[in-house]
Amino acid sequence: MSALTEMGKRAKEAAVVLATLPSPRKNKALLASADALLAAEKEILAANAADVAAAEAAGVKGAFIDRLTLTVKRLAEMADGLRQVAALDDPVGEMLSMKTLDNGLIIGQKRVPMGVIGIIFEARPNVAADAFGLCLKAGSAAILRGGKEAFGTNQAVVAALRGALAAEGLPEDCVQMVPDISRETANEMMRLNGYLDVLIPRGGAGLIRSVVENSTVPVIQTGVGNCHIYVDESADLEKAVRIVLNAKTQRPGVCNACESLLVHEAVAEKFLPAVGAALREKKVEIRGDEQTLALIQDAVPATEEDWATEYEDLILSARVVRDFDEAAAHIRRYSTGHSEAIITENYTNAQRFLNEVDAAAVYVNASTRFTDGGQFGFGAEIGISTQKLHARGPMGLKEMTTTKYIIYGSGQIRE
Numbered sequence: 450m451s452a453l454t455e456m457g458k459r460a461k462e463a464a465v466v467l468a469t470l471p472s473p474r475k476n477k478a479l480l481a482s483a484d485a486l487l488a489a490e491k492e493i494l495a496a497n498a499a500d501v502a503a504a505e506a507a508g509v510k511g512a513f514i515d516r517l518t519l520t521v522k523r524l525a526e527m528a529d530g531l532r533q534v535a536a537l538d539d540p541v542g543e544m545l546s547m548k549t550l551d552n553g554l555i556i557g558q559k560r561v562p563m564g565v566i567g568i569i570f571e572a573r574p575n576v577a578a579d580a581f582g583l584c585l586k587a588g589s590a591a592i593l594r595g596g597k598e599a600f601g602t603n604q605a606v607v608a609a610l611r612g613a614l615a616a617e618g619l620p621e622d623c624v625q626m627v628p629d630i631s632r633e634t635a636n637e638m639m640r641l642n643g644y645l646d647v648l649i650p651r652g653g654a655g656l657i658r659s660v661v662e663n664s665t666v667p668v669i670q671t672g673v674g675n676c677h678i679y680v681d682e683s684a685d686l687e688k689a690v691r692i693v694l695n696a697k698t699q700r701p702g703v704c705n706a707c708e709s710l711l712v713h714e715a716v717a718e719k720f721l722p723a724v725g726a727a728l729r730e731k732k733v734e735i736r737g738d739e740q741t742l743a744l745i746q747d748a749v750p751a752t753e754e755d756w757a758t759e760y761e762d763l764i765l766s767a768r769v770v771r772d773f774d775e776a777a778a779h780i781r782r783y784s785t786g787h788s789e790a791i792i793t794e795n796y797t798n799a800q801r802f803l804n805e806v807d808a809a810a811v812y813v814n815a816s817t818r819f820t821d822g823g824q825f826g827f828g829a830e831i832g833i834s835t836q837k838l839h840a841r842g843p844m845g846l847k848e849m850t851t852t853k854y855i856i857y858g859s860g861q862i863r864e
Contacts, residue, residue, distance in 0.1 A: 451637065452628075452629070453627065453629075453634060453637050453641060454641070454644065456592055456622075456625050456627070456644075457565065457592065457641050457643070457644025457645065458644065459620075459622040459625070460565045460590040460591075460592050460622055460644065461564070461565055461590070461644060462620070462622065463590040463620040463622040463623045464562065464564050464565050464589060464590040466619065466620055466623075467562065467585065467588045467589060467590060467619075467623060468541075468561070468562050468588050470588065470619075472539040472541075474617075475535075475539065475585055475586055475588075476535040476536075476586075477617060478585065478613065478614060478617045478619055479531050479532070479534055479535035479582055479585060479586065480531070480532060481613040481616060482531050482578075482581070482582070482585075482610050482613040482614070483528040483529070483531040483532050483535075484528070484613070485609040485610065485612055485613035485616075486524060486527055486528045486531070486578065486606065486609050486610070487524070487525065487528050488609070489605065489606075489608070489609035492605050492608075492609075493519065493524060493602065493605045493609065494519060494520075494524065495605075496601035496602045496605040497518065497519040497574065497599075497601070497602040497605075499601055500517060500598060500599050500600065500601050500602050501514060501517055501518055503598070504517055504598045509598065511702075511762050511763075512701050512702025512761045512762045512763075513572055513598075513702065513761075515700070515702050516571075516572045516573050516702045516703075517572040517573070517574070517598055517599055517602075519574055519575075519602060523575065526575070527574075527575050527578040527579070527606075528578075530575070530578065530579055530582060530823065531578060531581075531582045533823065534582040534583060534585075534586050534846070535582075535586070537586065537827070537845075537846055538846075539586065539846075540560045540587065540846050540847045540849075540850050541560055541561065541562060541587060541588045541850060542559060542560065542561075543559060543560045544557055544558070544559045545558045545559060545560065546558045552861055553858070553859055553861060554856055554857070554858050554861055555856065555857040555858075556854060556855075556856050557854065557855045557856075557857075558852050558853070558854050558855075559852065559853065559855060560847070560851070560852055561850060561851060561852065561853050562588030562589045562850060562851075563587070563589045563646045563647055563849065563850065563851050564589055564590070564646035565589060565591075565592065565644060565645050565646050566580075566584050566589045566590070566591050566592075566645070566646065566647055566648075566649065566849070567591075567592045567593075567594070567638055567645040567647070567648040567649070567666065568580045568591060568592075568594070568648075568649050568650075568651060568831065569638065569639075569648065569649075569650045569651070569652070569656065569660060570593070570594070570595055570596065570650070570651040570652055570656075571595070571596040571598075571599075571651070571652035571653060571656060572596050572598050572599050572652075573599070573651075574595075574599045574602040574603055574606060576593075576595070576651055577593055577595060577603050577606045577607055577610075577626070578606055578610070579830065579831065580831055581593075581607075581623075581624045583830070583831050583844075583845070583846060583849050584623075584624070584849065585623055585624070586846055586849075587846055587849035587850050588850070589646075589849065590623050590625075591623070591624045592625050592627065592638070592645065593607065593624065593625065593626050593627065594626070594627040594630075594635060594638055595626065595627075595630075596630070596652070597630040603626055604626060604628075607624060607625070607626040610624050611624060635659075636663065639660060639663050639664035639665065640664070640666065641666060642665055642666055645666045646667070647666065647667050647668070647669055648660060648664050648666040648667065648668050648669075649668070649669045649671060649831055649844075650668065650670070650671060651671050651831070651832045653673070653759075653761070654673045654759065657670060657671065657672075657673060669832075669834055669840060669844070670834065670835060670836045671831070671832030671833055671834055671835070671844070672704060672785060672786065672787045672809065672832070672833045672834065672835030673704065673759050673785045673835070674703075674704030674705055674706065674708070674759055674785060674787035674788060674833070675708050675709065675758065675759045675783060675784060675785045675787070676696070676704075676705060676706065676707050676708055676709070676784075676785075676787055676788045676789060676790075676817045677707070677709045677710070677711060677779075677780050677783075677789050677790070678692065678693055678696060678707050678709075678710055678711070678789075678790045678791075678792065678817065679711040679712075679713075679770075679773075679776040679780070679789075679790070679791045679802070680693075680710070680711065680712045680716060680720055680792045681713055681716075681773065681776075681791055681792060681793035681794075681795060681798050682713040682715040682716055683793050683795040683798070684713075684716060684720075684792040684793050684794065685792070685794060685814075686716060686719060686720050686723065688792065688814065689720060689792040690720075690723055690724045690727050692790070692792060692814070692815065692816050693707060693710060693724050693727075693728075693792075694724070694727050694728065694731065695816045696790070696816040696817045696818055697728065697731075697733060697763075697765050698728070698731040698733060698763065699816070699818055700818070701760070701761065701763050702761045702762065703761070703818075704759070704761075704787060704833060705787065705788050705810075705817050705818050705819070705820040705821065705833065706761070706817070706818065707790075707817050708758065708759055708760055708764075708765065708766065709756065709765070709766045709767070709768070709783065710724070710765055710766070710767040710768070711767075711768055711769075711770050711776045711779060711780075712741075712767065712768070712769050712770065713769075713770060713771075713772065713773075713776070714740070714769050714770065714771055717740060717741075717744060717769045718744060721741060721744040721745050721767070721769075722744055722745065725744070725745035725746065725747075725748065728765065729746070731763065733763045733764065733765055734749065734763060734764045734765070735747070735748040735749070735764075735765050735766075735767050736748065736749050736750065736751040736752075736755045736764065736765070736767070737749075737750070737751050737766070737767040737768065738751055738767070738768045738769060740768075740769035741767045741768065741769060745767070748767070751766050751767070751768070756768070756779070756782075756783045757783050759785070773798055773802075777801075777805055777806065780806055781806075784806075784807070784808060785835060786807060786808045786809060786835040787808060787809055787810070787820065787833060787835050788808060788809065788810040788811075788812065788817040788820040788833075789802075789806045789808045789810075789811050789817070790811075790813070790814075790815065790816070790817050791806075791812070791813055791814075792814055793813065793814070799813045799814075808835075809834065809835050809841050809842040810833075810842055810843075820833055820842070820843060821833075821843060822843040822844070822845045825842075825843050825845070827843055827845025830843045830844055830845055831844045831845075831848075831849060832844055834848070
């Protein structure tokens with residue numbers, strides 16, 4: 450039996466305990482886990498500093514380093530995320546429907562745990578804590594596999610969580626971290642049928658594509674974010690500058706950051722120089738079409754590849770469009786279905802955008818940066834699903850469960 454199969458076996462056993470664990474016990478364990486993260490601050494931050502130093506020595510830079518880096522503040526936010534999950538209503542056992550048939554059978558549908566959830570992720574160490582918290586509250590065990598760059602950090606985080614579980618009298622194997630970052634182990638995890646009930650990739654386009662194409666375990670596809678903002682001809686331009694600046698620069702390395710800007714030709718001459726100056730102060734490189742190049746200093750020509758790229762960096766593609774229909778067509782062609790926004794004071798165009806743009810989250814006059822479980826009031830999230838089966842958008846607690854039918858009879862037989 451391989452090491453990963455043995456982990457799957459232990460996770461199955463832990464899942465049996467979690468499936469019927471009362472909410473107060475789960476909440477107590479989550480609060481203890483939050484305290485354990487803070488108690489292990491020195492060890493976790495030391496491991497993270499070593500990971501960051503190794504990544505920088507290997508030539509990694511920019512937004513990737515930002516995603517990898519933990520600070521005292523970010524560690525406290527990870528602990529707060531666990532506390533938020535503890536405060537949320539427990540979805541397990543929720544009755545979704547109940548009806549009595551003509552033959553007297555009573556049929557109900559209720560939420561139940563998935564069982565064992567596998568998560569393959571890249572450089573964000575907060576994912577380990579978020580995934581653990583959501584899986585635990587949703588009654589499922591978790592097997593985590595992080596990227597090589599955050600290997601030491603993830604090990605330190607999961608060690609603290611397992612210690613808290615043991616102190617609460619729960620199986621440590623409610624959460625396990627794969628101790629091997631080889632490609633072979635990743636491939637084995639994608640084929641761990643019989644032990645993993647679902648697999649969730651969280652990371653860049655390459656990781657997600659690899660898992661979707663190679664996994665025999667059912668996959669929930671979390672999203673690559675080529676997110677657009679369309680500035681309509683009726684837009685409040687001061688508001689638009691503020692929103693674009695936030696969506697692009699508040700944290701450029703995340704999937705809900707704006708990657709592409711579309712501007713109606715009627716406001717381009719006034720808006721593009723203003724937004725260009727604001728973005729220049731934040732050191733954003735703008736890659737534009739011919740009209741954009743004529744209106745923004747230092748902009749460089751965009752290629753076809755730019756329109757389809759999730760930069761995860763201080764780079765923004767920009768294009769001037771004739772009207773709403775051309776903007777919508779551009780989004781349909783290049784969007785990854787994550788988050789899209791329109792800046793407009795025109796009610797009809799706002800409603801058209803909400804109705805016609807196909808994405809997990811569609812905004813009117815707000816930054817795309819709000820596509821987040823915490824911002825939506827779900828607590829921590831496992832990722833943003835851009836597929837249409839089972840879950841779409843921020844995946845909070847309810848999305849981490851499945852359902853089953855329960856039937857009460859009184860001796861009925863089928864004729």
